[in-house]
Amino acid sequence: MPSPTDQRPAALETLRRVFGYDAFRGFQQEVIAHLTAGGDALVLMPTGGGKSLCYQIPALLRDGVAVVVSPLIALMQDQVDALTAVGVRAGFLNSTLDLDARRAVERAFVAGDLDLLYLAPEALGTRGVQQLLDQGNISLFAIDEAHCVSQWGHDFRPDYLTLSVLHERWPGVPRIALTATATSATRAEISTRLQLTSARHFVASFDRPNIQYRIVPKREPKRQLLALLRDEHPGDAGIIYCLSRATVEKTAEFLVDNGIAALPYHAGLDAATRARHQQRFLREDGLVMVATIAFGMGIDKPDVRFVAHLDLPKSVEGYYQETGRAGRDGLPSTAWLAYGLTDVVQQRRLIDTSEGDLAHRRNLAAHLEAMLALCETVRCRRVQLLDYFGETATACGNCDTCLQPPESWDGTIAAQKLLSTVYRLDRERHQRFGTGHCVDILLGRATDKVQQHRHDSLTVFGIGTELSEAEWRGVVRQLLAEGLLAVEGDYGTLALTDTSAEVLGRRRTVMLRREPARTARPAKPRGAATMVAELAPAAAEVFERLRAWRAATAREQGVPAYVIFHDATLRQIASDAPSALADLARVSGVGEAKLAKYGEQVLAVLADGDANPHTA
Structure with a gap:
């Protein structure tokens, strides 16, 4: 050899x-x-x-x-x-x-x-x-x-x-x-x-500089998702990951009801339906796939412009693998995750009830803690992500924490107030409650439930009015993320951990993340609309004609559009405007076989839109 x-x-x-x-x-x-x-x-x-x-x-x-x-x-x-x-x-x-x-x-x-x-x-x-x-x-x-x-x-x-x-x-x-x-x-x-x-x-480097990583507080996740698709990715292909089959179905239905072409994909669908939805996603432009993590491995579709998560991934590896399905062609793409307190509670509960021995549960917990650290970091998301894989990097200037840096603040006193509330409910009253009830006590809300249990008589009642309900939920989320608080049982009640005493005993400082204020400025489109806008007006019109020709050719042959040519290749053809086969052969992505098979058709589209046989 x-x-x-x-x-x-x-x-x-x-x-x-x-x-x-x-x-x-x-x-x-x-x-x-x-x-x-x-x-x-x-x-x-x-x-x-x-x-x-x-x-x-x-x-x-x-x-x-x-x-x-x-x-x-x-x-x-x-x-x-x-x-x-x-x-x-x-x-x-x-x-x-x-x-x-x-x-x-x-x-x-x-x-x-x-x-x-x-x-x-x-x-x-x-x-x-x-x-x-x-x-x-x-x-x-x-x-x-x-x-x-x-x-x-x-x-x-x-x-x-x-x-x-x-x-x-x-x-x-x-x-x-x-x-x-x-x-x-x-x-x-x-x-x-x-x-x-x-x-x-x-x-190789794990860095994907064309992907913009963003993690946002979960408020109304479906509405937040719809805004992302309408404002930044209109008409783009994308993947939305959900944890449960039910959420997949409801999200797909919600998007369709709001004018977004979306399909569900999960293990509860029969094999023929899954195969049909996958084939449509690969072959049609602008489809959105709403799926559990069962979907996506091996997907070669290069023009997926966004990957969104409506639930917290279980590990950084899973998150990286799934977000990596965006922007395979190297063009700008978005990795967007909506993350909230219920995600932490849910994932902790899944670990506690998972099959496997103690070592397995510890392994799952370590994966989750790394994922939570990525969500809660005040550092550049990309730096944090690459650090997990053993790679050093400098701030990217393109993720959410770079574009709108969050503040870190000394949340030790707030943590002590919250942990004291959990302590008094547990140790003094032998009762455990969820986040909402604990926050009501801290805010001094005399709800029926608070009065029923006489929790308005606790010394911690009303001592947390300096923070809003949303801010207190953020404190709970971050304490759970750091293992200073735990959730137990089917109802997600809060409980202290072995390390809670370090905070209550003033032996540990707790630094927390404060989300930046939401801005009113419109989001900049990052998908197909951006690619067209970046071309000169004449080239943009040619690019759209080439895409229409490619779509028709792909339908005729029963193959995905990217099998004909990638978007990046069509963009270069539209910009270079080759007038002969020899010129077209110099375009990246045009090899001998494709030149022989499609060259004359491409030149016809460039010469005259009416010469395209598919538009006749």
Whole structure:
């Protein structure tokens, strides 16, 4: 096998000819050279960073067929369509194929008539698939979404644990494991479970500078979400994550009622409905998917302009993975999260009632505490996020805490008042109550419930009038986040923790976050409207014509629009206005196959909108 250095000119030529790009990004070329030369690799690269090229180009350079382990059957067709569109011979084997189609793919694999074969991890554990692979010449194994091997991770897939069979049964075939999300501990777990302990590690920056991270206090979350979509992302594709199926359904219905094209996705829907909604999201422009975390892994849609969370994610890894589905094309995108006291109470309760031993619950609690720290930080969100993954950074100037810095204030006295209220209810009256009741006592509200229990006679009654109800709820939320307060039982009653005494005994200072005042200035659109506005008027009109042509072509072929061309490619075409195929070939994202297939049509759209056959 040629050395990595010998492979580099061939890799760059393949990148230009097949995929239409002039240069590699980051350490793509190093990974490709290492894998092409027969080395094993573990690659951590953010979503949209170009992980797939790290195995697709070696698949074209090495003898044989590359076998790709992909976690979602529903996406294999789109992955194969995208490769076929650039002239790569690709196929997949899964339960969606009828017998004749399956046998055709198997014959192509054995004959070496494929460059890449996609399989689900479940398939690799079957005797029939293993025997099939024994009959072919395998160039490499690529294990996508490798974090799924982490047993207590956010996307754990038991079938990934069986992938050690790749090394055991085909020890001479190089392997590459890829993921966008992994701490150093998760990387070690991936290496051990996949027997990649000798593999070379390639770790890119986790930074996604095109994503603006924003976490807002939850007031009326659906109304807040609607304002985000109308003011900043009108007509944009996006994903909204909710914790429960019921919230997914209600949110999707609310958006549709308010004129937003939205679809629900959760495990309670039948498989056919889920597949249909996923296909519509991938193939249609401007659709919003409202989903549980069951949706999104492996989604290659490049023009998702926003990812919103209406409930608190369970971990920073999960949050990063989910928000990373926005802006895969590198264009401006938004990661928006509405976060409130009920989220903390709910997540704490889920941990307390979760299956697993004490070590498992502690692990879940540690993940939640890191997520809460991200929500409550007064630092740059991006700095906090990257620090979690072991990466240092400077303030980004683009997240909410940079654009509108929150204040930190000494909340020790407020914390003592709140904790004293909980103490007196528990120790003096042998009673426990939720947040609302405790806040009523602090504000001196003689509600029926307060009077019924004679809590207006407590020494803490009315001692907290310096703060508003919303501010007191913020104190409760942050004390819960820091573990200075706990929630117990089905009714979310407040209780002291082992560390509460440090605050009550004046041995610990409590610094709290004060949210900046809401501004009345209108939000700046960040999605498709921004992209069009950034173009010259004539180019913007051409861009829209190109998008219309692309949409019609995609419908005819039954493929997602991005399989034809990405938005970034259409923007460059609209700006450069190439008048000949040779000029069009110089546009990023236009390789030989796409030039031959679509070049004349694109030039016709540029020359005259009426010459576009789809608008005739």
